[in-house]
Amino acid sequence: MSTPSSSLKPTALHAQHVATGARLVEYAGWEMPLEYSGITDEHMAVRTRAGVFDVSHMGEIELAGADALATLQWLTSNDVARLAIGQIQYSALTTPAGTFVDDVLVYRMGEDHYLMVVNAGNAKKAHAWIASHARERGGDVAVVNASARYALIALQGPESAAILQPLTGVDLASLKYYWWAAGEVAGARVTVSRTGYTGEDGFEIFVPPAQAAKVWDAIADAGREVDLRPCGLGARDTLRLEAAMRLYGQDMDEETTVIEAGLGWIVGRDKPAFLGADVLAAERADGPKRRLAAFEMMDPGIARHGHAVIGAGDAVCGQVTSGTRTPFLKKAIGFAIVPADQAVVGQEIVIDIRGRRARARVVAEPFYKRPRPAPARA
Numbered sequence: 001m002s003t004p005s006s007s008l009k010p011t012a013l014h015a016q017h018v019a020t021g022a023r024l025v026e027y028a029g030w031e032m033p034l035e036y037s038g039i040t041d042e043h044m045a046v047r048t049r050a051g052v053f054d055v056s057h058m059g060e061i062e063l064a065g066a067d068a069l070a071t072l073q074w075l076t077s078n079d080v081a082r083l084a085i086g087q088i089q090y091s092a093l094t095t096p097a098g099t100f101v102d103d104v105l106v107y108r109m110g111e112d113h114y115l116m117v118v119n120a121g122n123a124k125k126a127h128a129w130i131a132s133h134a135r136e137r138g139g140d141v142a143v144v145n146a147s148a149r150y151a152l153i154a155l156q157g158p159e160s161a162a163i164l165q166p167l168t169g170v171d172l173a174s175l176k177y178y179w180w181a182a183g184e185v186a187g188a189r190v191t192v193s194r195t196g197y198t199g200e201d202g203f204e205i206f207v208p209p210a211q212a213a214k215v216w217d218a219i220a221d222a223g224r225e226v227d228l229r230p231c232g233l234g235a236r237d238t239l240r241l242e243a244a245m246r247l248y249g250q251d252m253d254e255e256t257t258v259i260e261a262g263l264g265w266i267v268g269r270d271k272p273a274f275l276g277a278d279v280l281a282a283e284r285a286d287g288p289k290r291r292l293a294a295f296e297m298m299d300p301g302i303a304r305h306g307h308a309v310i311g312a313g314d315a316v317c318g319q320v321t322s323g324t325r326t327p328f329l330k331k332a333i334g335f336a337i338v339p340a341d342q343a344v345v346g347q348e349i350v351i352d353i354r355g356r357r358a359r360a361r362v363v364a365e366p367f368y369k370r371p372r373p374a375p376a377r378a
Helices: 014-019 039-048 068-075 120-137 160-167 209-222 233-242 277-286
Strands: 023-027 030-035 051-054 059-064 088-094 100-110 113-118 142-145 151-156 180-185 188-193 202-207 229-231 290-297 308-310 316-325 332-339 348-353 356-362
Touching: 014 209, 030 233, 039 051, 039 229, 039 233, 051 209, 059 068, 059 120, 068 113, 068 120, 088 120, 100 120, 113 120, 120 142, 151 160, 151 209, 160 202, 160 209, 180 209, 188 209, 202 209, 233 316, 233 332, 290 348, 316 348, 332 348
Parallel strands: 051 229
Antiparallel strands: 023 030, 051 151, 059 113, 059 142, 088 100, 100 113, 151 202, 180 188, 188 202, 290 332, 290 356, 308 316, 308 348, 316 332, 348 356
16 A cells, blocks of 8 residues: 655545545645546536545634634634524635735634634644734633644535435535534534535535545445546646636735735625724725736637736736636636736736737636526426
8 A cells, every 4th residue: 555755744535545546746745636537537527426525634723712703803804703603604814914814714613612724735824823813812712723633525516415415414405505514424423514615516524534534435435326536636626716716825825915816705894803904995995906807718728827917018917826728618717816907807818828928808707607406396
């Protein structure tokens, strides 16, 4: 059996990946599957049937205590006070400049207990940021980097509920989007959330690492009838881009404000003051000088991360942050950070693709939106 590189962290599912023939790569200090049967095959499986991902590299930070809510309200852009127990919220962990420490999911686990899911490469940074501000503010709040307590499995695609329901007592039909429930999957105690990073319906399952292989294998067995595919980071990236979901470190970072990233909807309008609130309020009122724009290529070619956007006078005015040719839409698409007056739907932009100028057009988001089931006839 293959063993992970001594310099990289394995997930609890490393043996499953090796046995399935995954191509393993380094990602944020982890040894992770890039692909199994091929990025296109895995992408199409998720769009048309279902795929299962190991996303155990993600970080989990828990906050508990009477002042946990106040701490999160100060450090994140969205209004945590709106969460009911069992509900989840997409948000930004912000700097005083209104930029991203990270983009996060906040789970309300109990009356004074919250779980924050952060990006793999940001777990230590985010924990240190939250803990330092919690100490400065004082009060009754404990901040714990709980990442080692969880393996995380994502089951995504239109057949996800049909695959998972026989394995769990959780009533998946009643579990709403961005809500979670505690229960069992394949006999393991888990938390199941109706969330994902693909644009499809699906679930993310938090499971103790010692039980992760059992849950993964049970899902794989249950999915055989619909030709479920194990999926890697490659398909996860093309799927999220089709769904116009941002990637930290490319589409947004500590130099990008929440408004510039096109995520003004995760800035609470009626919440108390928070880090960066004044900057974001000014940008919302006056408009930012630059924005993240979704585009489709008009000319042949695929724009990739780092390619320059060319403006008036042949000067560089922006940069592609993400780009690919997607297997489902069969289009070359991407995101670029450009001057605000160029981030207008219908606007043509010019991208330098390895020394060749190619035209693209700014389009509305998302590139792909999953079809909704037709209403039942009476």
